[in-house]
Amino acid sequence: MMRAPRFYVSVFLICALLVGCRSRSFYSPAPPAALSGAPTATLPTVPTFAAPGLAPTGTAFDPLAPVLPGTPPVNVAPPGGVRTPLPPVVGDPTAPALPAAPVAPVVPAPAAAPSLPVAPGVAPFFGAGIPVAAAGPPLSAPPVIAPTISSASLTVSPSRIVAPVGSEVVLLATVTAADGRPAIDERVEWMLSPDSSGQLIAVGERGGWRWLRKLHDAPRKIDNRYAISATSTRGSTLRRGTGMIADDVAIGPGQTWVSLSSPTDGVSHVTAFAPSVDNWGARQQSAAIYWIDAQFSFPAPAIAPVGTRQPLTTSVVRVSDGSPVEGWIVRYEITSSDGAALAPDGSRAVEVLTSAEGTATVEVYQQQSTSATTQVAMQLIRPGLPGRPGDRRLAIGSGATTITWTAAEAALRVTGPSRSEVGATAKFRIEVANPGGLPVDGATVTAQLPRDMTFQRSNRQANQAGGGLQWQLGTLAPGSSTTIEVDFRCERAGMSEFCAELTSSSGPAARECAAVDVAATAALDVVISGPATASIGDEITYNIRLTNRGATDITGLEVLDTFDDGLEHVGSPVGSRQLTSGRMETLRAGTTNDQLNLTFRVAKAGNLCQTIAVRIDGSTVKEERKCVMVSEGPATVAPGLDVNSAGPRTRKIGEMARFETRLRNTGDVTLENVRIEIDFEPTLLPREASGGFSREAGRLVWRIGRFTVGQTEEILIDAECLDLDENACMNVNVVADPNVVVTSQACVSIEVPAPGNGLGGPLDGGPNGGFDPGPGGGLVAEILEFDDEVPVGGEITYEVRIRNTSGAADNNVVLEIVVPAGLAPLRVEQAPSVNHTIDGQRIRFAPVQVIRGRSEEDQDVLAYRIVLRANQPGSYRVEALVRSDRETTPRVVQSDTTVFGN
DSSP states (O other), X not given: OOHHHHHHHHHHHHHHHHHHHTTTSOBOXXXXXXXXXXXXXXXXXXXXXXXXXXXXXXXXXXXXXXXXXXXXXXXXXXXXTOOOOOOOOOSOTTOOOOOOOSSOSEEEOOSSOOOOOOOTTOOOOTTTOOOOOSSSSXXXXXXXXXXXXXXXXXXXXXXXXXXXXXXXXXXXXXXXXTTSSBOBSOEEEEEEOTTOSSEEEEXXXXXXXXXXXXXXXXXXXXXXXXXXXXXXXXXXXXXXSSSOGGGOEEEOTTEEEEEEEOSSSEEEEEEEEOTTOOOTTTSEEEEEEEEXXXXXXXXXXXXXXXXXXXXXXXXXXXTTTOOBOOSOEEEEEEOSOSSEEETTTTBSEEEEEOOTTSEEEEEEEESSOSSEEEEEEEEEEEOOOTTOTTOOOEEEEEEEEEEEXXXXXXXXXXXXXXXXXXXXXXXXXXXXXXXXXXXXXEEEEEEEOOTTEEEEEESSOOEEETTEEEEEEEEEOTTOEEEEEEEEEEOSSEEEEEEEEEEETTEEEEEEEEEEEEEXXXXXXXXXXXXXXXXXXXXXXXXXXXXXOSSSOBOSEEEEEEEOTTEEETTSOTTOOEEEOOSOOOBOTTOEEEEEEEEEEEOSOEEEEEEEEEEETTEEEEEEEEEEEEEOOOOOOOOOEEEEEEOXXXXXXXXXXXXXXXXXXOSSSOEEEEEEEEEEOTTEEEEEEOSSOEEXXXXXXEEEEEEOTTOEEEEEEXXXXXXXXXXXXXXXXXXXXXXXXXXXXXXXXXXXXOSSOOOSSOOEEEETOEEOOOTTOOEEEEEEESOSEEETTOEEEEEEEEEEOSSSOEEEEEEEEEOOTTEEEEEEEEOSSSOEEEEXXXXXXXXXXXXXXXXXXXXXXXXXXXXXXXOSOEEEEEEEEEEOSSOOSOEEEEEEEEEEOO
8 A cells, every 4th residue: 555655656757767867958839959959940039028118307307108118228226126226327336536626626627527448339328338248257258259140149138227226126038949939947147246325135036837846946045145036937016015017027938037135335346147057158148236215316407697607506315314415416508609608717627526414506607698598517436436346437317407597677568549638538558577587676657647638546556746657566486477557538629648758766668659649629420329228138239329420431440339237238148247349340430330239138117217328539529428217017037057068079998088077157046956967978087076975876976955147167077088089079968946947068079098108299289189298297277168159249258278198397488368259358367477468469377486396295287267258249269378488398288169140
């Protein structure tokens, strides 16, 4: 009974012995080929993957994407579980030190550091690269011949890497057979030199069931400086346990790995040895890991007065304890050609040692005082470690900043009517702006009273003294503007001129005038006819008749009607209290225009009046008040609810689309038990929504108990675009008491993401859309329109939202809105800054200093809401232009609107 177990044991030992005898030969899933036999067809080399690196963003360092085939190897590894702090190396990280003064810490530097000779087998390392020997130290025997595909070889990736102390770096070894195929299940030994910092942490294990064939080659770590591994038999993924795909390492067939870490500064020299490779020149490879205990912040862009000196300071501290780093080198170099120089001797490049506080400061000044922008490149260099002759100085990170030299500027513009008449009111506008980058202190506007005119009022408090007017504006912030409106009564006929002068604490800045021709008698007759009595619920019509009794044509005519509450203009939004005809056609001499009719619905009893003003070039020449007596009677009240939904015109699969629904009680009674139901097409998945909702039968439901007259409500929903769909819609259904049912819809076209890297020129979002920055990230803007079709005289509301999808903050974000002729800017209801200007058909907003990116804790969203007036029927396109420090070429997003006649 005991013979059977002995028999199986004997068979097992014989099999193990036979497998061991074959341990010196390569094994591949394909038919075996000799290591140095006849040449075979070359297969593509299995791409190697390195640990993701870290790139500087100022005070910390963010993870880079994993290295893909066809791109340079990643050179910086992330710390285990910590998403900070080590920059990539730019240029030659072991470049010789530039000359430095023996005493003063600031010395001129040469234009560029010399590069070391590059030996055969050098691997790229962030630009110029570190020379990397393909094999170990050269032998005294004949020179080593570079390996070819006809013989087996060993490669290690990355061969040079910079990593923060405490992180875990993964080195990847690839063994390739003579026929170019990956050699699987081959022994690779890892050795850490005695003078190295750090230690071996973990080693790759053999994949599959191959351990049955080589028990004596089992992967294992012998000690902290020696380990044995075996190349993998199949593809796998090495995960770091962070839940992030970006820091995973792909292990292919014929590859194995080892990880290292170091708690202190220094260099780890690692040698990988494949005993199965018969070519001594290709069976061992080396790698070096530079451990750094530091993080840094370069100076941010600055604005400085012309003719001054601007300091730039770089800070360097240790990651381990936050203490300052002393004795490191910061190289500053002016790369622009604006004539700026570096103190103290006017050179274009200097190297500064960090002080005991961990800072390195240099001063930049202008050799000629003029408005300009200076560009400065910066590089942080770690000097060679004391007592380690082989540890040369190492370039840690680089960056760039700008200095904008500017002077205080102030601009003045005066406008007014070109014609008026005796007894009429002439309105003048004084526009004051500071287009410069510095504040203007003590800004004051002074104006003399025009001849034959009497001052009536101004929108800002004016001081009257010495026959003139004065407005104290104080300090004008950079990019700000303000407007003063002044009304004068025309007393006599003739030419008159209104002049204004702007001064500041630095002296006179600007002066400008506007002339007006005052006519002796009015050549325009205005007759307004309409009913004198009405009842509640009636519709009443008024006719305005304009007659030119003069000998010349009249241009620039406009009619403005302001009416009381209780008169509701048919065709205008509920709540409107003013109408304008816009600029009318030329009224020829001796002709009459009687085609202007105004129809109102009477909503309440009493004496209801309207004031009709006729203007010529902005100056009121005729004004008449017309009233109607509405008799008492049962008031006709009716419920009303206005529901508008809006969203982006296009989005790509995987992107978020923001939908907005606005409700307004436009009726005469309070609505009760308002229920708002919103559902989406299957290709849209709601992710976030305004609070207070519940989920019922697949819908999002909001409830409002009482919705009073004039009350508004706004609901925002962010939905993810799941699949291709030309018309993916959000459907809104609102019910309320008494007997109100309103539906609304907003749709988006979901497109396939465009191929390529998304880089190029300015992107046009198309009508009612937005622009995307591509995979690299950047500013994303969208424009929402709440009134797609409106009547003449109605109001159109637009909202522009700007987000930053890159991983870094952007600065000086500027929005400009271009309004087509036929529409007129009315007001700005919302903006990140109160400072904006309306110049004709353009609305310009003051720059937003900083917009944070998506990788930061709280991503910024800039929201602007404007209201336009529809003056003429037709189709119009409104454009929004966005630019910033990063997006110097304006990005454009558009929206189309239709205006129909009454």
